[in-house]
Amino acid sequence: MEIINSVESLREALTEKLDKSFRGEITAVKPNKPMLIVYTGKKAYEGKVFVEKAMRRIWKNKTDAICQIMLEGGELGESDGSVSDCNCVDEEKLYQLVENMQTKGDCFNDLSSKIVVYVHNAADFSDISEFKAAYANIINMKEMLGGSGCTGMSMIMLDESFKKVALSKEIRSYIRDQVESSERVSRKTMLLSNRTKRGELLSGARAWENYDLLGNLLIMLNCSTSDFTTTPDKFFTNIRPTVLTASYSVINRPNRDICDVIINRVLRWLETRISSGEKGSWDEICKKLEISGNTFPFLKNYYDTKAKTTLVPIDKLEYLPRMNVNNTEPLLSMPYNQFLNETMGAFEVFFKENYEGKFSRDIAAMGDFRRAISDYIKERIPAELAISSLSEELIENLMRGLSATSYPETAAAGTYIEGLLYNTFWEEAKEIFREELVARKKGASGHLGTIEAMISAFIDSYNPPSDESVILYYTQYIDQRLNDSMGNAILERINSVEKTSENILTAVYESVSNLFFNEAIFSMPLEKELQHRMGSSAVDVTNVVKTLTDPLIGNRRLATTFDPDPGAKFVMINKTNELIPHMKSYFGAGNDAVFLDTGDSNSMAIVALYECNSTTLL
Amino acid sequence: MKIECKSFQGNGYLMSPSVDALHKLHFNEMGCTHFLLFSYAVNRDLVITQENLPAMLATAENLRDGEKLYIKSMDASVQCIGRHVYLSNGSAIQLDAKASRYTILGAAYNPDTDTMNVYFPNNIETVNFAVCVEMKYQIRRHTVETGSIFGIKLTGKAGHVFKPKQNETDFCEVYIDRANDYVDGSITYRIGDNPCVYPVTKAMLGRWFLIKSPLGQKIPEFTACDSITLIKVESRV
Numbered sequence: 134m135e136i137i138n139s140v141e142s143l144r145e146a147l148t149e150k151l152d153k154s155f156r157g158e159i160t161a162v163k164p165n166k167p168m169l170i171v172y173t174g175k176k177a178y179e180g181k182v183f184v185e186k187a188m189r190r191i192w193k194n195k196t197d198a199i200c201q202i203m204l205e206g207g208e209l210g211e212s213d214g215s216v217s218d219c220n221c222v223d224e225e226k227l228y229q230l231v232e233n234m235q236t237k238g239d240c241f242n243d244l245s246s247k248i249v250v251y252v253h254n255a256a257d258f259s260d261i262s263e264f265k266a267a268y269a270n271i272i273n274m275k276e277m278l279g280g281s282g283c284t285g286m287s288m289i290m291l292d293e294s295f296k297k298v299a300l301s302k303e304i305r306s307y308i309r310d311q312v313e314s315s316e317r318v319s320r321k322t323m324l325l326s327n328r329t330k331r332g333e334l335l336s337g338a339r340a341w342e343n344y345d346l347l348g349n350l351l352i353m354l355n356c357s358t359s360d361f362t363t364t365p366d367k368f369f370t371n372i373r374p375t376v377l378t379a380s381y382s383v384i385n386r387p388n389r390d391i392c393d394v395i396i397n398r399v400l401r402w403l404e405t406r407i408s409s410g411e412k413g414s415w416d417e418i419c420k421k422l423e424i425s426g427n428t429f430p431f432l433k434n435y436y437d438t439k440a441k442t443t444l445v446p447i448d449k450l451e452y453l454p455r456m457n458v459n460n461t462e463p464l465l466s467m468p469y470n471q472f473l474n475e476t477m478g479a480f481e482v483f484f485k486e487n488y489e490g491k492f493s494r495d496i497a498a499m500g501d502f503r504r505a506i507s508d509y510i511k512e513r514i515p516a517e518l519a520i521s522s523l524s525e526e527l528i529e530n531l532m533r534g535l536s537a538t539s540y541p542e543t544a545a546a547g548t549y550i551e552g553l554l555y556n557t558f559w560e561e562a563k564e565i566f567r568e569e570l571v572a573r574k575k576g577a578s579g580h581l582g583t584i585e586a587m588i589s590a591f592i593d594s595y596n597p598p599s600d601e602s603v604i605l606y607y608t609q610y611i612d613q614r615l616n617d618s619m620g621n622a623i624l625e626r627i628n629s630v631e632k633t634s635e636n637i638l639t640a641v642y643e644s645v646s647n648l649f650f651n652e653a654i655f656s657m658p659l660e661k662e663l664q665h666r667m668g669s670s671a672v673d674v675t676n677v678v679k680t681l682t683d684p685l686i687g688n689r690r691l692a693t694t695f696d697p698d699p700g701a702k703f704v705m706i707n708k709t710n711e712l713i714p715h716m717k718s719y720f721g722a723g724n725d726a727v728f729l730d731t732g733d734s735n736s737m738a739i740v741a742l743y744e745c746n747s748t749t750l751l
Numbered sequence: 752m753k754i755e756c757k758s759f760q761g762n763g764y765l766m767s768p769s770v771d772a773l774h775k776l777h778f779n780e781m782g783c784t785h786f787l788l789f790s791y792a793v794n795r796d797l798v799i800t801q802e803n804l805p806a807m808l809a810t811a812e813n814l815r816d817g818e819k820l821y822i823k824s825m826d827a828s829v830q831c832i833g834r835h836v837y838l839s840n841g842s843a844i845q846l847d848a849k850a851s852r853y854t855i856l857g858a859a860y861n862p863d864t865d866t867m868n869v870y871f872p873n874n875i876e877t878v879n880f881a882v883c884v885e886m887k888y889q890i891r892r893h894t895v896e897t898g899s900i901f902g903i904k905l906t907g908k909a910g911h912v913f914k915p916k917q918n919e920t921d922f923c924e925v926y927i928d929r930a931n932d933y934v935d936g937s938i939t940y941r942i943g944d945n946p947c948v949y950p951v952t953k954a955m956l957g958r959w960f961l962i963k964s965p966l967g968q969k970i971p972e973f974t975a976c977d978s979i980t981l982i983k984v985e986s987r988v
Contacts, residue, residue, distance in 0.1 A: 343780070426793060441838070445947055449947050451944060451963050452942045452947065452949055452962065452963050452964075453949060453961045453962075454925070454951070454955055454959075454961065454962050455922075455950070455960060455961040455962070455963075456954075456955075456960055456961075457961070458924055458959050458960065458961045460961065461893075461920060461921070461961070462924055477952050477954035477955045477960065478935060478952040478953075478954050478955075479950050479951070479952050479955065482935050482936050482950040482952060483947075483950055484950060486936070486948075486950070746948060
């Protein structure tokens, strides 16, 4: 199990767990041809992780066979990690990387040719000349890698934020010139802007959405015809050069939002439960510690089995001196007061030397006892009870109630001394018991502090879901479970371990994971979860389809004066999704929609392609 | 009065204390106006250092009066003896004839600053000493008479025929001489392989007492602290 050491890692782990449970395994899907992806700058390269994530959804570990490198200032680099880790790749190394792909027959369907994709991000260039150089580089690369046996495509991420809009305009203008030019650099170019047709600027978490879209486009560009119902190549194999843009609409199962709501409610429930735990009575505390009257079985048992074994055995007292030279009867059988008189003060000196303070002088024994009694208290007094009930007054009363047992001096010396030794131990152990009760209260309060700190950390990074239905539905849902049995289960888990934030978060993770496993709502694919959450009558399937398709035009990744030619659509969806017939019916007969089985019930998406011409790009 | 501690100097020191048979204390000294004599129980150590001495004597306001003062924090007594007393006793200090441990330090009082400068040797052990006393003890196997019938001791002819027999028991009888100012636990004993050490108290001195000591084992072994010379004598009974 992964290490859960922060609220953020808890959120990631739970979201991933939920995501994973809806990700089916699609076997035998692999890229069609070996593919080299060249990122022409650091900003472009930063998107690699999102591109890869999208490709991995379909190609799984075959994605690793695809070669991805960075080109910066004319230098090629290769990295498995961050941008700063990029190593230079010379020509020889590049050949080696490409050839490596061609040895992986199990990862590609067709090794006879290659695809080269250049990914440019306008933010990487300071002026148009730099961009032009990077854009033209694809010609050299294709020639290097086999000329006609190599097809290429340029993906340009336009940055149309106010800061970079000027350069992006120049790029658009240059690409428009290319459409009309007889000396084209790249036959196929995809323009994806961070400003949509309806003028929305993709920022924050959505800033990387175009890279997710890019990953999906690469799947379409390089998918095997045998994997899909139709040949997506048709969008890219036009003889005449093409400039395209795309639109993207996606409905995700709100797993992250669901997890946020759950974590928020669970942490707040824990805080409330622990800070305002029911006040335990004196009797309840005594019952939990198994203290009755002034008897404390734990302490007696510890004394008998551990502490006593380190003391001089009481039978050795028979070797003390006797005043009466005719008295050969066992010393320990005579009354204690007579025993004292008979031993002429030697017992007192012997006691002082061998028993008194013996326990408190033995550091190791004290440590063992402290651990044992601390564990015993933690086991018996839950944190919330410790916070609410272990007041100073109660602890003092508890100590007073546990006064040492006194024996009459007429009792047999053996019995009296046994009691005396236990009382001596008790007097020394009592202080540790008191300290550990105080520490329990303090520790439990610290535990509350730990939870409060976690809530604070969570709130700092918490963006309430935009969909209120998620908040309403899951808040009500999780509150009910917490008050049933889930809450106590979490508390039990927490109480059974040391109260570190890691342990508390792990306890929350395990309990929520258990919920994911056992509760129906967490095994419903997105369309069913949506219907369930909204109330089935409230969700018209047609509405869901429209929710997915209607934003396509507005979401187009290129704002233009004239709308580009409408192209085909790809529907990326789990083939078991019950909405597929409704979607087909909605699109109507003869439509260009291609249904791609993602095997993933976490999301459904439509990618629509649009062909641009010189007018569109004005 | 201030107490200041100083290491031995060429014109201020006290060294080589020794006690003669008359319990007189002699030593070599130079430049001392006073002598600080610390006495404490024979079964304990007293650690005096240049660092802790001023604090130890902080409560001894009338130190220079020459009275013996008990210092609670040290569990020891201290007596500040003037040079004139030392000289009038033939350059010696008369000690009590009882077992005790001592530490002696030379000092020079400066009336101008009301300061007592105490001279410390490099090794404090060189000014520690003990007054030893001899103590004699007897030990014998305990016996019981078995020559009786139904507990009645026979006399006359019958007594001659059934002469009582002395049978050894699992006990020993012990007698230790009385001693003044004896400190409980200064003498101890062990029984066979038993690792425990048993104390002898003052109440046990000057009388016979009984100790369990199983037959077949060695009789109890007595040992004493270094200020007592324990001498075993044959039982006189």
